[in-house]
Amino acid sequence: MNDLATWSNLAALSALFGMMAYALLGGADFGGGIWDLFAWGERKKEQRLAVQRAMGPVWEANHVWLIFILVVLFTCFPQGYSALSVALFVPFHLALAGIMLRGASFVFRSYQSRQEEAAAETSAWGIVFGVASIITPILLGVAFGVVTEGGIRVGADGRVVLACALPWLSPYCVANGLLALAACAYLAAVYLTNETTGALREDFRVRAMFAGTATALLAGLVLLFARHEANWFFQRLFLVRTLPVVAAGLVCFAGSAWSVYTRRYALSRIFAAGEIGLLLLGWGLAQYPFLVYPDMAFVEVAAPLATLQFVVLSLPVGAALLVPSLWLLFTVFKSRH
């Protein structure tokens, strides 16, 4: 148990776990912002209020998963993080601006109004909130695309070179960005059907069907482009270790579509979360052993053993503190009231 490969795999796994948690929780908050901006129909205000009540107590905690991912990456895979920082300087900066504006505008909007209901009116900060919630997942999805595409090359001297001037504008990357956006919107809509009732719930059901369809179409598009632009990655989706996970993810997808359609909301939430979680796991298994294909395998850019051990062994300690706390947070605010 003292070899670098094992510990770097464990560290990589914990980063992947962080990404799954961020997608399932933070992703849904971005989705909430999307439905806030595109609130329409006679219950426009109620829709926004539902988003606000769902996000209010939990968004800051959900957001911390991003920091968790960053910390694991720069502590356990410092060379890789540094290469990504150079290669993705522009999209990461823009995503950062989106993240800052999203969080700040959500709070600003509720503080600028005297009553809770007034925050649901269309306002400048409300629009910033919605737009930032759209731009950020697109940019993160695009960054995701660049990494799987093999568009980042790192020389032996550590110099980072991009395969082309603007790799993030390739069809594959853009499709990845839109897929991330659709998936966030889908998750949020499914979650919101669980936190509303009556006609409002029906509103979110329609939105879930709409976003689910978009997610399916965009996932197909991503695969199509991947065959050409990220062929190595495409091939690896069919590995023995990957295929069952991806297939299970697709089954969940079908299950969530079916349960949304038949109004089995509690079930649809489980399926939708399972879908996104499993597809991310499948991505991780396909990407493994590379952090940045083809020049940076996890073990090659791993920090020294002692650092990896410290981080991995601190996880159960952190979990012992955080799991009960998160459980408290979600039972207090998300259980039926």
Add this chain to the structure above:
Amino acid sequence: MAAVRVRATAGRSLAIRAGGGTAYSLAMDNLVAARLQMTMSLAFHMVFAAIGIGLPLLMVIVEGLYLRTGEPHYKRLAKTWAKVTGLLFAVGAVSGTALSLELGLLWPKYMEVLGASVGHLFGLEGYAFFLEAIFIGLYLYGWERLSPLAHWWCGVVIAVSGMLSGVLVLGVNAWMQQPVGFEMESGRVVSTDPLAILRQPLWYSMGLHSTLACYIAVAFAVAGWYAWRALRGSLEPAIRTALLIAMSVAALAAVLQPLSGDWLAKLVFRTQPVKFAAMEGQFQTETHAPLRIGGWPDTNARVTRYALEVPGGLSYLATGDSAAEVPGLDRVPPADWPNVELTHVAFQLMVGSGMVLVAVSAWFWITYLANRQAILQRRWLLWAVVFVAPLGFVGLEAGWFVTEVGRQPWIIQQVMRTRDAVTPVRGVPTMFFAFSALYVLLGVTVVVLLRRLAIVPRAADSKA
């Protein structure tokens, strides 16, 4: 790098004139832009981080008083402070996220060494921050859903985890000042000792000094606000309570701060003699070195002018022996000096602010103990509390300038120079201007919203 002057020249480029007089023109290079962006991001975040550490403490104290006495005005105060905390914590959270990304985006080479060596401290900080974020959700939205005692405990977790996350971040900073626990070969960290930082006393000293600084900054700002309210004629019990709670925390922290500062200065003397010399304006190595109060370092003449000098004072403060030798800036070539003027002046500003705050604390408590009922009628005292209200934050920012400017030209002391750490990517100045605009927008909005909270405290109280 003394006397760096930046001036606009014809066209859009900037010329930077180094102390020696050689001027070269550049379209604001990456190093300057990255340093400015970092300065701005940190200066901004620090205000909110300090509030996230200090305000929950006041909130917990006043809510604790409510639990003990059941007096409604305590609860009203706790709700008001919670409301303010909610706004400022959110801005602190997003500006802190900005920093965690910017460190890598602007200084990738530095992040490689930092990540492997002390990234795990950021990991621990992540847990603390996570707890803070979870419990702030419970606290802000849980007034009606949690029992009063459980709610108070949520506040305690916020106050403790906020303080801990600040201390853990300072662990990374202490490591930049005195790097420990790693070995490098050809630019790459090859072995680490993650526990070495725990044996580095500088961290504990910096952690204490900066935590106290956060309490001072927040408590005096709060005290100033309620003193102002009293001067404007609000004499409700809540005003008096708020003033007393804030001044208790403020005075205690302000009195302890010189002791922690003395401990820290002695450590800096031993570990970073160049920074120490710059702080004190000590150009020549000398025995019986005087303590210079105020003054302006003249880097060309290599002498600090116009300072009030206490003979042997510096030698005594640094070592406990007024005859001891204090190494000056002359021990290293000027290329390895920090900006001496800035370091010295920031240090004087920090110490000066601290001293004024100690004096006002003493005045306040002596007056209070002389006549407890009349404290809101002591107009001169209240005016003094109002005027010194920003000094805690001034001291906090100035002290941070001392630490970080005084560390230059190193980003990791004796291991990596700042200029070697900066990203090679094009577009850093553009990002700097864009993010400056973003910070201005956020800052202005926060001020506007705080004013709104202040104007309608009743409405805010009834909200939650």
